[in-house]
Amino acid sequence: MGAGAQTGAVRLVSGRGRWVDPFAGMAGRRLFVAVPLDRAAVAEVTALVQEVRALALPAGLRDVRWVRMDGLHLTLRFLGPAPEPRVAPTAAAVTAVAAETVRIDGRLAGVGTFPERGRPRAIWIGVGHGADELATLSDRLTAGLRAAGWVLDDRPFRPHLTLARSDGLAAGAVVADRLAAVLGARTLPFQVDRVTLFESITGDGPARYVPVAEVGLRPPD
Secondary structure (H helix, E strand, O other), X not given: OOHHHOEOOOXXXXXXXXXEOOOOOOOOEEEEEEEXXXXXXXXXXXXXXXXXXXXXXXXXXXXXXXXXXXXOEEEEEEEEEEOHHHHHHHHHHHHHHHOOOEOEEEEEEEXXXXXXXXXXXXXXXXXXXOHHHHHHHHHHHHHHHHHOOOEOOOOOOOOEEEEEEOOOOOHHHHHHHHHHHHXXXXXXXXXXXXXXXXXXXXXXXXXXXXXXXXXXXXXXO
């Protein structure tokens, strides 16, 4: 795939019951744009996950794969593999949009899965307050990234915080139900004060997210 044909669409393909990364083996740095969760919110989410993980699963069920708590983030736009000459223009596009964006106060609320029914592949917490502001930021980033040469889909933005990947395991629905029960009607506050262009590095355990460019948002007027 040439540089001008790269897409932000995330396509998952089946592989004997598991989900396979369609970009595996492709050349380039795997980039995405996200807002990292602030420390206080990370602490609250970590405590929530620990409470769920302390509950034993029914016999015979294999546990889901929990994400690294030190890398919690809300993805604004997945990009995919980028050849090195594209990295700097991408960082410049992210910087230009972030520099004109005001800090966002939000609240995490509700538990969901992808897909919504059956055996989930991913388990997440949604965003209540602040979702509209994040959607606006995502739209502005999409426009800026397209101007920088990325070919991106028009899939509606749905802000969410991925906590676990279950790859269709039977335990996925059980864990999602337990997470929803533990969270209940609570909402968890968070603040978005920066936007980060990340490189995702896979292999040897859960993916690691290395900042390529990080831009602070403007304080409210």
